[in-house]
Amino acid sequence: MYPGLEGVEVKESEICFIDLENSKIWYRGYDLEELAQYSTYEETVYLLLYGRLPTVGELGEFSKKLAAHRRLPSHVYDLVTNAPKSGEPIDVLRTAVSAMALGEDLSDKSPEAELSRGVKILASMPLAVAVFHRARDGQSAITPEGAESHAEYYLWALRGERPTARETRAMDVMFIIYAEHSMNNSAFTAVTVSSTLADMYAAITAAIASLKGPLHGGANVDAARMLEEINRIGNVEKWVDSQLAAGRRIPGFGHRIYKRGPDPRLRVLKSLAGDLAAERGDYKWLEIAQRLEEYVGSKLSQKGIYPNTDLYAAVIFKYLQLPVDMNLPTFAIARAAGWVAHVVEYRRANRLIRPTERYRGPARLRYVPLSQRETPTASVG
Numbered sequence: 239m240y241p242g243l244e245g246v247e248v249k250e251s252e253i254c255f256i257d258l259e260n261s262k263i264w265y266r267g268y269d270l271e272e273l274a275q276y277s278t279y280e281e282t283v284y285l286l287l288y289g290r291l292p293t294v295g296e297l298g299e300f301s302k303k304l305a306a307h308r309r310l311p312s313h314v315y316d317l318v319t320n321a322p323k324s325g326e327p328i329d330v331l332r333t334a335v336s337a338m339a340l341g342e343d344l345s346d347k348s349p350e351a352e353l354s355r356g357v358k359i360l361a362s363m364p365l366a367v368a369v370f371h372r373a374r375d376g377q378s379a380i381t382p383e384g385a386e387s388h389a390e391y392y393l394w395a396l397r398g399e400r401p402t403a404r405e406t407r408a409m410d411v412m413f414i415i416y417a418e419h420s421m422n423n424s425a426f427t428a429v430t431v432s433s434t435l436a437d438m439y440a441a442i443t444a445a446i447a448s449l450k451g452p453l454h455g456g457a458n459v460d461a462a463r464m465l466e467e468i469n470r471i472g473n474v475e476k477w478v479d480s481q482l483a484a485g486r487r488i489p490g491f492g493h494r495i496y497k498r499g500p501d502p503r504l505r506v507l508k509s510l511a512g513d514l515a516a517e518r519g520d521y522k523w524l525e526i527a528q529r530l531e532e533y534v535g536s537k538l539s540q541k542g543i544y545p546n547t548d549l550y551a552a553v554i555f556k557y558l559q560l561p562v563d564m565n566l567p568t569f570a571i572a573r574a575a576g577w578v579a580h581v582v583e584y585r586r587a588n589r590l591i592r593p594t595e596r597y598r599g600p601a602r603l604r605y606v607p608l609s610q611r612e613t614p615t616a617s618v619g
């Protein structure tokens with residue numbers, strides 16, 4: 239038995255290698271830290287989806303394709319615009335992706351057909367999120383003409399004004415860092431759904447549902463709320479002590495696979511958070527995160543608990559002035575690349591995913607007619 243499927247290898251993959259010994263992550267053989275430094279999200283998505291870095295011409299074509307797909311079918315646009323304002327943006331995004339399937343011919347189940355659906359979904363997710371966000375604020379939707387990247391398009395569509403080059407680059411780096419991370423819960427969910435030969439819309443809808451949970455992507459919202467609750471560096475110890483005393487987990491800490499040292503992505507995230515804090519002359523969120531890291535570390539590192547990406551992602555998104563509940567759909571927008579890559583890879587040699595379990599329940603009970611049943615001592619809910 240493998241509780242939580244810890245350590246179970248479910249498929250072979252050429253997409254992402256996490257080298258725990260050397261604290262490195264590789265996307266298709268390329269060092270993630272180099273990609274974060276020199277690449278763009280578009281180039282990284284191309285790499286993840288097509289298996290190699292693009293030429294200038296290929297990247298241009300791919301960027302044009304993404305731009306052309308940055309639109310929503312009218313029924314999805316209406317759904318997102320009219321969604322209850324109190325809805326969580328991640329739920330609206332999940333519903334929007336599901337609704338995108340309506341009216342499309344889904345009969346072609348080839349990996350190529352799923353890949354082109356995946357590109358369409360990935361391209362249109364920022365608009366779905368931005369349209370909802372602006373509608374709930376009573377603002378009309380913006381479809382930025384002339385946005386030069388996915389990151390710029392997203393921030394622009396969300397805010398209604400063009401972000402600075404620095405903000406765009408920071409979001410681009412976040413997209414690259416969040417784009418893929420091997421067989422995590424949401425990638426496994428996407429592959430599991432797709433293994434039944436359900437379509438890419440179904441797989442991505444399910445992956446977004448998985449990402450939402452606070453043990454997975456939802457932690458980047460909880461971590462931002464934690465920073466806000468703490469609010470002053472002097473409150474860190476008291477806040478952490480009260481959480482632990484109440485038996486609660488500290489969001490942004492702990493990881494299923496990083497139990498012998500911190501997540502390698504933190505090197506990039508900490509440096510980006512430091513740059514943004516310095517540019518803004520506002521160190522508050524960074525310093526709270528650093529104090530949290532020291533203090534939670536002093537309490538929990540002996541259990542193999544270190545900060546994860548969501549702690550510093552929350553700091554970076556604070557500096558980018560993202561509304562807190564947008565942290566999670568922002569993660570989903572970036573991670574769509576990894577989900578699509580895994581679904582397409584698995585579809586190429588598909589086998590239905592159908593594990594088993596060990597039965598521990600009662601055996602050989604005899605059916606008692608309803609009229610003869612006695613009231614059990616503990617009644618059922």
Ligand code: ACO
Pocket residue numbers: 242452453454455457486487488489490491492493494495538541543546547548
């Ligand atoms: N705060 C306090 N204690 C923790 C935390 C935490 N964040 N994480 C784990 N622990 C403790 C557990 O209570 C447990 O203690 P025990 O042995 O005394 O019972 C021990 O560490 C081991 O925990 P497990 O649940 O076995 O660890 P697992 O590998 O299953 O969980 C997980 C990993 C779910 C990420 C966990 O660390 C957690 O809940 N973290 C907080 C939520 C979070 O930040 N999630 C984002 C993960 S990254 C991502 O998905 C994008």
